[in-house]
Amino acid sequence: MAAPTEVTEPTPKIPGDPVIAVRALWKVFGVRPERVPESPELSALSRRELMDATGCVAAVSGIDFEVAAGEVFVVMGLSGSGKSTLVRCLTRLIEPTAGEVVFEGEDILAADRRRLRSLRRDKFSMVFQHFGLLPHRRVIDNVAYGLEIRGMGRAERHRRALEVIELVGLDGNERSYPDQLSGGMQQRVGLARALAGDPDVLFFDEPFSALDPLIRRDMQSEVIRLHREVGKTMVFITHDLSEALKLGDRILIMRDGKAVQCGTGEELVRSPADEYVSDFVRDVPRADVLTLRSIMRPSRPDDVLDGPELAPEVVVREAVRAVLAADRPVKVVRDGELLGVVSHEEILSAVAGE
Incomplete structure (x- = not known):
């Protein structure tokens, strides 16, 4: 039987402080735009409702994320x-109305x-x-x-x-x-x-x-x-x-x-x-996006666990050949720990979009 195709594992991200942290960021266009994020009633309105009530347009409404x-x-x-x-x-090519943009620990909005x-x-x-x-x-x-x-x-x-x-x-x-x-x-x-x-x-x-x-x-x-x-x-x-x-x-x-x-x-x-x-x-x-972590199942007593190993981050599409070429479940392993297994049934269901 042919050996399973080797799959390159993605490089895991190293945790740490975010380079960019965006908190409650607003950009409102119109007259007295600062009143919108300051008012719980106005900030809760939809874009259309806000336009009808104040004439202002909220292009960015209370966004939060980190990079x-x-x-x-x-x-x-x-x-x-x-x-x-x-x-x-x-980057303040447009001046925000309210909120924080913290870049490497520095609030960009406070920069002169x-x-x-x-x-x-x-x-x-x-x-x-x-x-x-x-x-x-x-x-x-x-x-x-x-x-x-x-x-x-x-x-x-x-x-x-x-x-x-x-x-x-x-x-x-x-x-x-x-x-x-x-x-x-x-x-x-x-x-x-x-x-x-x-x-x-x-x-x-x-x-x-x-x-x-x-x-x-x-x-x-x-x-x-x-x-x-x-x-x-x-x-x-x-x-x-x-x-x-x-x-x-x-x-x-x-x-x-x-x-x-x-x-x-x-x-x-x-x-x-x-x-x-x-x-x-x-x-x-789905097979182009889902990873083995999302389709794997727990191992069963009757599983023969001496087959190939793949990382949980491997995308289903990249693992199809390796899994189908194996005559036993493929082990999903991270740092020597068995997280689960993927057999023909799981991989075919994922490819079929079930």
Whole structure:
């Protein structure tokens, strides 16, 4: 019988203090916006009710979440859900109405202009849907632009720019102008520019939504590869569930400025918080999202437990061949501890979506 296919285990997250902690964050547009979060009656209204009662629009309504070091945290929702306003509040490109945004222990909302410029220059970078490249500058100088603003010498900033140009797969194009590159290559320049300053956090605001589907898929894979190589904390905004599931360690779903549910892709698919989330995930192939932890069963006395072992985080789709090739249950093991087993019955039920 053929040996089971080896499955690569995902790297577990290391617990610790969050890099970003968002608490009771509001962004209200309109006259006297501060009255909305201050009033229990007004803050309890729906977006439409609030608009009718006050003329104000709550783009972000009392959002709470944390982002761990090295995590890819995805915020998703349909147009008008408030996701892009939210990410701009995190960097104060838009001033929040109320709440806290704590970055590495520091409340960003208390930072003065000088400190805020320093944070934007040294601590976090943004990648937008519109590339924002300087058309009169070659790729190497676009990538090095932020370093130039910092006052870094030409030789040093070009050395750093060439490093990240190679990292994002653009080596050989450093002397090209933006209009000589495809859309996907231009977005790689934007990504390289964000990475050049070695920020602690990268913010992505729907960076691939204007790209063709095939190029978009390539760029998603590129982000995954870069995350594995450089380990940056990332906050990624998207309206595309498949993109969210592909990229995100955890996903926050927003609707009308509010947080509907936050969890791993598996948690959203397995236990949607309400009908809205259920509609979002209805067509997601469960085997692409569920892990062995969610489908395993306790071992039985008649189980022969000398077969292959897999980690509980392995996705069902990746484990199918290994489980079906085994003539006995596959053990689900973490740090030498037997958590459960998966046999043909469990794996086939998961693939069939039962």
